Amino acid sequence: MHYRTREVVRVVTRRSYDCDVLVIGGGIVGLSTAYALTRAAPGTRVTVLEKESGPARHQTGRNSGVIHSGVYYRPGSLKARYAVSGAAEMVEFCAEHDIPHAVTGKLIVATAREELPRLHALVQRGRENGIAVRELCAAQLAEYEPEVDGLAAIHVGTTGVCDFTAVARRLAQAARAAGAEIRYGARVVRVDRRPDRGVAVLTAAGDVVRGRVLVNCAGLHCDEIARRTGDEPGARIVPFRGEYYELARPELVRGLVYPVPDPAFPFLGVHLTRGVDGGVHVGPNAVPALAREGYDWRTVRPRELGATLAWPGSWQLARRHWRYGTGELHRSLSREAFTRAVRRLLPAVREDDLVPTAAGVRAQAVLRDGTLADDFLIQETARAVHVLNAPSPAATASLPIGREVARRTLAALETAGR
Template sequence: MYDFCVVGGGIVGLSTAKALYERYPNAKVLLVEKERQLARHQTGHNSGVIHSGIYYKPGSYKARFARQGNQSMKEFCQKYQIEHDICGKVIVATKQEELPLLDNLYQRGIENELDVCKIGKEELQEIEPHVNGVAAIKVAAAGIVNYKQVSEKLGEIIRDSGGDIRLGTKVEGITESHDEITIETSKGTYKTRFLINCAGLHSDRVTNMAGYKTDVKIVPFRGEYYKLVPEKRHLVKNLIYPVPNPKFPFLGVHFTRMIGGEVDAGPNAVLGFKREGYRKTDFNLKDFSEVMRYPGFWKLASKFWGEGIEEMLRSVSKARFVASLQELIPEIQAEDLIPAPAGVRAQALKTDGSMVDDFYIIPGERSIHICNAPSPAATASIEIGKEIVRQIAAQPHLTEAASF
């Protein structure tokens, strides 16, 4: 019998297991992951940005977790000597009509208590000489890291604390009773006093498996990237973002210097035909059918059909993708870009067609389900883990009689 079972070996699940041991050092913790390695999906395909939290509504989980997570992630990397760089970023207005949106974003940064400043064209040129912009916001706290390395260190900490990590173990059934939970997996049956669902792209399915019906469904959006060829990496010093479209819930194509020195350009955001589909040709009938039958998707599509078409055009036309990048860096040419691995974002969508914009946590009797953990989940992962454990500790009937 385990005290806790965490489903999902991404950075949120790993951070949660670590937080459990920090609060309950004598607990028996099991983490199950269906892949044969940790951080295989959203975490392993992450752009590697340590976000500041400037975009998020003040008072939201996102804003709080991002600001606190930015600091705790930096401290974690320093403590365990994981390479990272707090290089800062610029959010760039490329035309005069974007200036009011830039001012709104600056005010949001101030409300979120961030170190931000507005800069003009000359100072922007000093920071990013090749960028086209009329003004920008400089965000000092943003940085870069390899989240797969962070996840590997988290796994090591969990094992050293006495935790069991079972890879290649897919959850196939969950039965929750008054005093325990039985978990059927591809590698046998486990019992636990409490279950934490951090299954990411499959979090809604695990929630349903545990007997909880929700008003959300995970809809996968694939983000496609290019990389700058090595001889053109000098065009980007650190992190360059556009002013986001306030009507569309994605940040737009941007430039990201990676820890290894590579520079990613992207992503777009197109509907994925498979929850774990990283290639344009990937298709899963079950995943696709669920989306097509879900009324919330069609309500979303009717609202954002214009933006959706533009994203799809960028997917099939490199010239369209390049044109978007040239708004920020006019020197970029098609021959400067080579295809890079894509990522998939697990977006929770409600039946009314609205995207769940914040972290979405559903409590059960002996379980807790993280049904939406969008960006900045990697940045905020350590803080999310602490919050999940805090919510568990707030239910005394779960811990009073426990052995730990």
């Protein structure tokens, strides 16, 4: 069977192309890229391959639905630029297409004196990124959120919430209407990239699809797709599960409430998010997942776990952040401990107020030295564009990210044509 697979791929490379651009991944970034390609270069033949039976089944559809303002991100970084512009665009897109959304603003709350300098640093960072930020004392904080406790806070007015799954579905519809083909249930098992002939992929169903340029938007599996293409991404995806609860008394929270984040770690801490459905999500904590799609402790995939443990960066990361990680694990295994963490912001919450709900897994790129990639990471190689790190705020920034990936892809198509 192994030799037969190779033979099929070789035979197909001698045939005509099935498409100009072959996108792997039907999450919000892959679909935004397809959408951007059809708008920027009408007539470009685009095919999207998604292994699930529908769009947005992983990172896109398993988060708290926040349209991030960009207040946290390093000025000048892709995250800062795309989050700020992407937030405004996302609100416009949702309004235009009748997708549930709301611009609610959010509070970032300092609950201890040692957090105050970090809170003030966020004010400066937000202003450098062009975001209006209002500083609040404890009394002013109570006007926004009477049940939230804190020494001081900042209010970021451009933060909002939306239904990102609905956004992904609408992007897919628009791309299809412009001529793109989207195939669901098409899991890629092999990639054969020939710089002089294009890229051919084999799906688990035995179909072979050939394109002139490959775009890798495979999220939790993007590093594996890059390596199958013959490229070394220089990083590995280390999956972190974010575990959420639903608040049984949503009346305790009016909007969005966040703690002051630890700048040494890319996660924002346990926060409170009132969604478009009126429910309040609490979380997430962040624990290592035992599989790329390990949404609970019972899901273990030895091959994927072994690959994570074999990556030197995983051990460097664990050595550097073991204290933080131990606290996250404790909160994962103990609802009482998780409740104590929530009470720092919301003292009135009780343990029985927290109802477990769906978890998500963050596709976090980790470099060989254990450094967490803290910006979007896009790699261009011969006839391929790989999106190798696009965790939060990728959903917020998906429209400008899609345009950027499309721009690089069209340049690769032009090069291939020459």
